[in-house]
Amino acid sequence: MDEALLRSLTPSVLGILVRRGADFAAAEDAVQDALVEAVRVWPADLSPSSVLCSSKGDPIRDPKGWLVTVAWRKFLDATRADTARRRREDLVDEEPAPGPAPAVDDTLQLYFLCAHPSLTPSSAVALTLRAVGGLTTRQIAQAYLVPEATMAQRISRAKRTVSGVRFDQPGDVATVLRVLYLVFNEGYSGDVDLAAEAIRLTRQLAAAIDHPEVAGLLALMLLHHARRAARTAPDGSLVPLAEQDRGRWDTESIAEGVGILQAALARDRLGEFQAQAAIAALHADAPTAEETDWVQIVEWYDELARLTDSPVVRLNRAVAVGEADGPRAGLAALAVLDDSLPRHAAVAAYLHERDGDLATAARLYAEAARKAPDLAERDHLTRQAARLNARRCG
Secondary structure, eight states: OOHHHHHHHHHHHHHHHHHTTOOHHHHHHHHHHHHHHHHHHSOTTOOTTOOEEOTTSOEESOHHHHHHHHHHHHHHHHHHTSSOHHHHHHHHHTOOOSOOOOSOOOHHHHHHHHSOTTSOHHHHHHHHHHHTSOOOHHHHHHHHTSOHHHHHHHHHHHHHHHTTOOOOSOOOHHHHHHHHHHHHHHHHHTSSOOHHHHHHHHHHHHHHOOOHHHHHHHHHHHHHHTTGGGSBOTTSOBOOGGGSOGGGSOHHHHHHHHHHHHHHHTTOOOOHHHHHHHHHHHHHHOSSGGGOOHHHHHHHHHHHHHHHOOHHHHHHHHHHHHHHHOHHHHHHHHHTSOTTSTTHHHHHHHHHHHTTOHHHHHHHHHHHHHHOSSHHHHHHHHHHHHHHHHHHHO
16 A cells, blocks of 8 residues: 555545534544555555556545545444434535545645644644644654653644534644644654655745745745755765765755745744744855855854744754854853753764864763664764764774
């Protein structure tokens, strides 16, 4: 079974059920049941344009329509067990005849629906990543840097909160942007490739909403995505930004991202995504790592810290300060931050190495490797520690 096909169809199917009147929690349960049924009966090589037969011999001319029909029937089966007989009968009367599903893409609308005013922003993001992005609870927990059990409880509470709510009040743009950015970053990590889908949805949002922060997020995604081919070596190991082959960067995406960013900044309504995009643009503009304008990058981090008051932003700023003003200045900026921050040890290791303290740097690289969130980062940091230990013993 093509998992990518199921992932691409799931948001639209869920959106159709919600538009037909199903409450969110029941609709998601029905869609999950339909996906299980699809895995059981669909042929392994089914594609969106296939005209094949299922294991029962029935023709599957429209995979999306098939999922909608099965999911709606699953929903009705669950509804029949409810005590609200009158509403149940109304829903049965509303059942559409089987046939091709509407060509409308409900994915973006579903993002807005999940960002419902009754949810906190963090719950809306988590619920959307689970229901629309198709991420597992474990993956969402990693994105949030919280235990998996905590995230499972958060998603369950969010589903209970919106259960029975008709989604006629979309959430605010800021929450939707956070959702899209988390989806992009999860896709960019390589665990689940949702980066291209996040860019597509953000393009669609930018076309529908005249908002400089939407443009800023699209620019940021394009500028980061432009470096994707250079981020890993042939063996899958991470390549730090300073060591990347800039000839492999996608110059068309960079040009598009810079153009979108410039138009957004010209409106003089600065937001956090525009500031992040400006930092990414300065990296992209440098012909070599040595020619990076770190002074300007520090200034943009100052703006970003003012907008967000985020300790992670201040951690990244410490790296930039270390490049602009020297490693001692970077270490001084780092000293005021909580050392339990994710990647704090890795930043400290880098700055100590720049300062010539190889023993401390090697120890901190090893510590950072033990705390790394994924295998690729752990391997990279382990190699850094080994490299410095070899230099010290050589």
